[in-house]
Amino acid sequence: MLSVAASRLGFKTVIFEPGGDCPASHVANYHHKADYDDEAALKAFAQAADVITYEFENIPTSALDIVEAITPVRPGRTALRVSQDRLTEKAFLADLGLAVAPYAAVDDEIDLTEAVAEIGTPAILKTRRFGYDGKGQARLKGPEDIAQAFADMNGAPAILEGFVKFDYEVSVIGARGLNGDFASFTPGENVHKDGILDTTTVPSRLSVQAMHEAQGMAARILEKLDYVGVMGVELFVTKQGLVVNEIAPRVHNSGHWTQNGCAIDQFEQHIRAVAGWPLGDGTHHTNVVMTNLIGDDVSKVPDLAQDSANAIHLYGKSEVKAGRKMGHVNRVTGPAG
Amino acid sequence: MLSVAASRLGFKTVIFEPGGDCPASHVANYHHKADYDDEAALKAFAQAADVITYEFENIPTSALDIVEAITPVRPGRTALRVSQDRLTEKAFLADLGLAVAPYAAVDDEIDLTEAVAEIGTPAILKTRRFGYDGKGQARLKGPEDIAQAFADMNGAPAILEGFVKFDYEVSVIGARGLNGDFASFTPGENVHKDGILDTTTVPSRLSVQAMHEAQGMAARILEKLDYVGVMGVELFVTKQGLVVNEIAPRVHNSGHWTQNGCAIDQFEQHIRAVAGWPLGDGTHHTNVVMTNLIGDDVSKVPDLAQDSANAIHLYGKSEVKAGRKMGHVNRVTGPAG
Structure with missing residues (x-):
């Protein structure tokens, strides 16, 4: 794309x-x-x-x-270094003064026992590197899950994260140009299923004030990283305010809706940024619900294609596998505003 | 595309x-x-x-x-045969009972003299084959232009067409599926400059009734040709009704606006048709003004890129030439309806 x-x-x-x-x-x-x-x-x-x-x-x-x-x-090495390691990423975000889930480094089972005592359960143990879409993760319902969760990490350095009680999750797809300009798409509201993004709905339920706050948090992250390109910033919306879940130094699945909601989509925005072009402002002209097609979901395509409101995007992957993202559908739901 | x-x-x-x-x-x-x-x-x-x-x-x-x-x-040979020859095309349209400009075949200068006497001037002499974007055409203001116009054809078989007094021109981008289903995008209003399409504006000034009439004419043309794919049908809007200017058996420049106005654009519509997929219904969700970037117009791109309402489409042609279509800009102007 x-x-x-x-x-x-x-x-x-x-x-x-x-x-x-x-x-x-x-x-x-x-x-x-x-x-x-x-x-x-x-x-x-x-x-x-x-x-x-x-x-x-x-x-x-x-x-x-x-x-x-x-x-x-582009983006440069700093952003990669920070986001390749969940522990470095959490520390970076906390240093910026942004709210994150409680966390602790876990190198051995003793660390994990201490971390569980400190953070409590439920909690989630994740490898510091190479995890995505729920892979390299283990959930702990109580201290009795410590041994199994630690074993699931296969000896990889890990991080324990406390659960954040949130109302819903939003993504800010931010972008920063070669000249330092910042832009952000209208935040979308995400629903996950089995640890994988299922739908993103634009607009989200965020108030205008919260939306600006979310976009401001993204702007600070990109600025601090001297970032050039598009970044996905996932935020939990809680009663106590916005909590950063994670950042991804690339175009993001939760920004795929922009292909049918904006004159300049996240992919073009990223290319514009790395090529030194001016950025689009990120305002959507059309409301969209993006739904991922995971694994066998592709068998729904003939039905989905019957409805002209569905913009279908298939990735041309040669093999269907359970849990593999095969494509997505952007359902155009009406004019913005 | x-x-x-x-x-x-x-x-x-x-x-x-x-x-x-x-x-x-x-x-x-x-x-x-x-x-x-x-x-x-x-x-x-x-x-x-x-x-x-x-x-x-x-x-x-x-x-x-x-x-x-x-x-x-796909589309099949019939449509190609008809549209490759302006004379065959005019005869085909007239046989369908559709209004076309007065025309006559011109194989020699005597034919041309007789045709001018019959059709009058101003008129336009066109080669029957291989012309596009104003190439292979000569205008006749009066009988004194006969010799030069004939010479301009370089001996190629030609057709003289009378001028149609029209208020404006519209395009119907029609599509017919492998199963015979017909669909049409919202008609756009075209403005030409120097014989080349300059802008297409959607929606056009057509009344709802005239819009349906235009779409119905396109449906008859595609049906009669047993057509599969997208076709551009250019229509003159006159005080006496709609007159078919020409048909093009392919995606059409006046349908480029659909990339930013529809969930399923003309290019996907064509692929859907030839691949046997269901067609999109062609209704636009967003108003768009498409402007071609011809020759040196590409030098405007840095300025155009400053405005987020402009979706820029460049074709990656290696050389800029006067009169060459280098790209287009779809300006998103607001929600449809």
């Missing part, structure tokens, strides 16, 4: 991706199919590009070192 | 285009760069595809014969 947005602005795209037949390769000028430790391929890739960006935050540092020596990588 | 729409529905695309570095190749899986008389390349192309479509009506018949023997080509 980033390649498509880039093509819309007249850019050509070159993809680096170890897997063959990846969705981006279907809509790009060239696909370097090589491993992240293939130095020659990384250099050829970097030399072919004027600017490099990514949509996956777990790129090995060594690969980034090689390409970054040749061509600018 | 067709490749991008296809990718959105999860399809992969293969392009056949004699030129190198063509815009479609930037967003396609594979580009067969070969001439239209390269039989082996045509066969390899056809074998790689489940269905073939086109966005250019002057494909040599011999090339179509080769690919059609292997893979279905």
Whole structure:
């Protein structure tokens, strides 16, 4: 979707991706199919590009070192370093004075026992790195779950997070330009199912004041990271105010609705930012409900396609797997405002 | 833009285009760069595809014969045959009982003299084949222009068309599915400059009744041609009613606004039709003004990009030329209705 947005602005795209037949390769000028430790391929890739960006935050540092020596990588390393490690991310957000869930580092079972005593249960144990869509996570209902939860981490450094009692969750899809300008899309309201985003509804139930507060929090995060590009900021809406759940240094699933709600969508916004173009202001012109198509949900497409209000987006993934995001539907529900 | 729409529905695309570095190749899986008389390349192309479509009506018949023997080509040959020849097209429309401009075949200068006597001036002489965007045309203000106009045709078979006194022009972007279903986008109002489309505004000034009449005319044309895909139908709005200007058996420049005004745009509508999917209903959710970026107009892009209401679409053409369509801007002007 980033390649498509880039093509819309007249850019050509070159993809680096170890897997063959990846969705981006279907809509790009060239696909370097090589491993992240293939130095020659990384250099050829970097030399072919004027600017490099990514949509996956777990790129090995060594690969980034090689390409970054040749061509600018945006967003930069700070944001990646912070968001690749849940513990670093939480500390960063707390240092900014933003509310986060109570948390503690867990390197061994003793740490976990102490953390449970401090934070209480229910709580959730997560690997510090490489988790997404509910993977690398274990829930603790009480102290009796400590041993199993710790075992689930397979020895990886972890973080225990307390549960936040929230009314609902919203996402702010923020963007910061090369010149430091900030813009944010209208916040959307997220519903998760089995740890995976199910729907995002725009607009959310946020009051205008809370919406501005949420957007201001995103602005502070991006500014502090000297960020260039689009970032997803997930916020819990609680009786005590907004609590940052997590940040993702990339276009975000909860911003997919922008494809049918805005003149400039999150993908184009990201390309504009990394290419040094002016940003769109992020105001939606149309209300949208985005629903993910996970695994077998793709079998609903023939029915969904019967309704003209449904904009269907399929990713061209070659295989359907349980829990795999196969596409999404943006349902246009009426004019904004 | 067709490749991008296809990718959105999860399809992969293969392009056949004699030129190198063509815009479609930037967003396609594979580009067969070969001439239209390269039989082996045509066969390899056809074998790689489940269905073939086109966005250019002057494909040599011999090339179509080769690919059609292997893979279905949609829209089919009838529509191409009719629209490749302005004389055949006019006769087809008149036979359907639709109003067209007065016309006469012109094979030599005597024909032209007789046609001018019959139709009067001002009139316009056009080559029967291969003309577009004002190319292959000569205007006659009076009988004194006959010799020059005839010379301008370079001996090509031509057609003289009388001028139609019209208030404005509209386009109906119609679509017909594999199952015979018809759908039409909200008609847009066109303004031309120097023989090239300048802007399309949606909605047009058409009354609801005239809009339905225009859509009904398009439905009859597509039905009669047993058409599958999207077709552009240009209509003059006159005091005496609607007059068909011309038809184009493909996605049409005057339908580019649909990218930002509809959940399902004309490009996806065309892909849906040729792939046998259900059609979108064509109702717009957002008002749009589309403006073409011709030649040096691309230098306005940095300014246009400052305004978030402007959705910019650039085609990635490698060279700017006077009169060349380099892109377009869809300006979102408010909610429909």
